[in-house]
Amino acid sequence: MVAEKELIAKIKELKQIKPNPDWASLVKSQILAKGDYSIPEKAPSSGKENVLSLFFSKFFFQPRLKPVFAFSLTLFLFLGLFGFAQHTVPGDFLYPLKKITEQGREFFVSRDDLPKVQLEMANKRLEELTQIVKKNEVKKLAPAINEFHANVEKAAKTLANSTSSNPEHIKALVNETQKIKEQKEKVESMGVVLGETKELDSALSQLAEQELKRFEGQILTDDQEELLKQANKYYKEKNYARALEVILQMSYPQQ
Amino acid sequence: MKHLQESFSKIYDQYIEKIYRFVFLKVNSQDIAQDITSETFLRCWQAYQKNNPNNEIKNVSAFLYKIARNLVIDHYREKGRTDVVSVDFVTLNDQKPGLEEKIAINSELEQMKTAISKLRDDYQNIIIWYYLEEMSVPEIAQMLGKTEQATRVMIHRALKSLKGHFGQV
Numbered sequence: 007m008v009a010e011k012e013l014i015a016k017i018k019e020l021k022q023i024k025p026n027p028d029w030a031s032l033v034k035s036q037i038l039a040k041g042d043y044s045i046p047e048k049a050p051s052s053g054k055e056n057v058l059s060l061f062f063s064k065f066f067f068q069p070r071l072k073p074v075f076a077f078s079l080t081l082f083l084f085l086g087l088f089g090f091a092q093h094t095v096p097g098d099f100l101y102p103l104k105k106i107t108e109q110g111r112e113f114f115v116s117r118d119d120l121p122k123v124q125l126e127m128a129n130k131r132l133e134e135l136t137q138i139v140k141k142n143e144v145k146k147l148a149p150a151i152n153e154f155h156a157n158v159e160k161a162a163k164t165l166a167n168s169t170s171s172n173p174e175h176i177k178a179l180v181n182e183t184q185k186i187k188e189q190k191e192k193v194e195s196m197g198v199v200l201g202e203t204k205e206l207d208s209a210l211s212q213l214a215e216q217e218l219k220r221f222e223g224q225i226l227t228d229d230q231e232e233l234l235k236q237a238n239k240y241y242k243e244k245n246y247a248r249a250l251e252v253i254l255q256m257s258y259p260q261q
Numbered sequence: 262m263k264h265l266q267e268s269f270s271k272i273y274d275q276y277i278e279k280i281y282r283f284v285f286l287k288v289n290s291q292d293i294a295q296d297i298t299s300e301t302f303l304r305c306w307q308a309y310q311k312n313n314p315n316n317e318i319k320n321v322s323a324f325l326y327k328i329a330r331n332l333v334i335d336h337y338r339e340k341g342r343t344d345v346v347s348v349d350f351v352t353l354n355d356q357k358p359g360l361e362e363k364i365a366i367n368s369e370l371e372q373m374k375t376a377i378s379k380l381r382d383d384y385q386n387i388i389i390w391y392y393l394e395e396m397s398v399p400e401i402a403q404m405l406g407k408t409e410q411a412t413r414v415m416i417h418r419a420l421k422s423l424k425g426h427f428g429q430v
Contacts, residue, residue, distance in 0.1 A: 010420065010424070013420065013423065013424055013427060014392055014420075016369060016370075016373050016427075017373065017377075017388060017392040017393055017423075018392065018393065019369075019370055019373070020282070020286065020370065020373060020374070020377075020393055021282070021393060022370070023281075023282045023285055023286070024278050024281070024282070025277060025278060025281040025294075025295070025298065026295075029295060030277050030281075033277075033295075033298075033299045033302065034270065034273050034274075034277075034302075036299075037273070037299070037302055037303050037306050038266050038269065038270065038306070
């Protein structure tokens with residue numbers, strides 16, 4: 007076994023291992039000739055950041071595309087606002103935007119379907135009222151009730167001017183009227199006084215009368231005669247929606 | 262920039278032999294030792310520029326050895342992934358009769374190299390640093406992240422282990 011001193015001496019002889027001087031010199035000059043690394047490199051960004059920075063660099067920093075970008079951004083914000091406004095209730099800041107959307111919808115609806123659409127709006131007002139009552143937002147009650155009445159008046163006016171005798175239209179009107187009646191009762195059971203919807207009743211009365219007159223003088227079956235009697239009875243009781251339901255049965259006899 | 266180049270040039274001159282020797286003893290190939298050594302100094306130069314003039318690299322020696330150790334580890338890790346090649350197709354890494362070839366002729370030196378290569382990695386390092394490069398115990402302790410006492414113990418054990426391997430070669 008070699009002595010420790012001898013071993014250490016042999017270790018030190020490995021100092022003879024040296025790099026080729028030409029190689030060392032070449033490497034040194036190559037390394038020092040490399041680019042300036044004093045500018046810190048940017049940390050690799052997430053894919054999301056790269057996409058965003060690319061998007062903005064393409065649009066934001068190109069002068070000729072700025073108007074396009076500005077328009078797109080405005081449109082996006084506008085649509086976003088309208089989308090958010092759909093969840094508002096009377097008394098909210100963005101509620102007028104919701105009304106504008108609903109009014110815009112009416113432009114695309116036929117004259118015969120308009121009363122039904124407007125009654126749907128009135129039903130929506132009752133739904134909003136229900137939300138307000140549940141959340142106990144007392145300050146919003148008055149505007150919500152006013153909105154409901156405004157919608158009902160509007161629907162009633164349209165209905166009164168309508169001349170359609172199409173059973174499908176009448177059926178849709180009856181359905182919406184029934185929904186309003188049920189919703190109204192529900193809201194009133196929560197302690198909210200909504201008052202009467204005289205304009206709607208008046209419009210329905212007019213429609214029911216118009217339909218009853220249509221069947222007078224016609225040759226009817228026994229069943230139809232019976233239904234007509236029922237319809238008249240409901241009409242006299244001022245239950246115009248029910249009268250119209252019975253009249254519909256005359257138009258579409260149930261088998 | 263010029264100032265940095267000058268100061269780094271001095272660092273390069275001071276450590277190029279030590280780092281090369283350190284790597285060569287671990288990989289036993291001139292070409293690979295050259296590649297790893299040049300990469301070590303390149304990375305150090307990059308860090309040197311980034312950290313200057315505000316935060317200088319405090320211990321350049323430790324920094325260089327750390328880079329070199331990691332590159333050697335990477336080399337062996339990569340080597341482990343390569344396919345086994347038939348002995349018939351193995352070519353010599355170094356065709357030129359460099360100084361390393363002359364050393365290889367010296368059998369005792371070759372024995373020492375072989376004995377060191379058989380040591381575990383931390384013993385190799387400590388033998389090279391303490392006996393070959395004559396670094397101080399505090400210096401080595403700092404690099405290893407150990408106490409001086411633990412480092413002394415480790416030096417003693419490394420030498421003992423080397424003695425055992427050298428005797429077998």
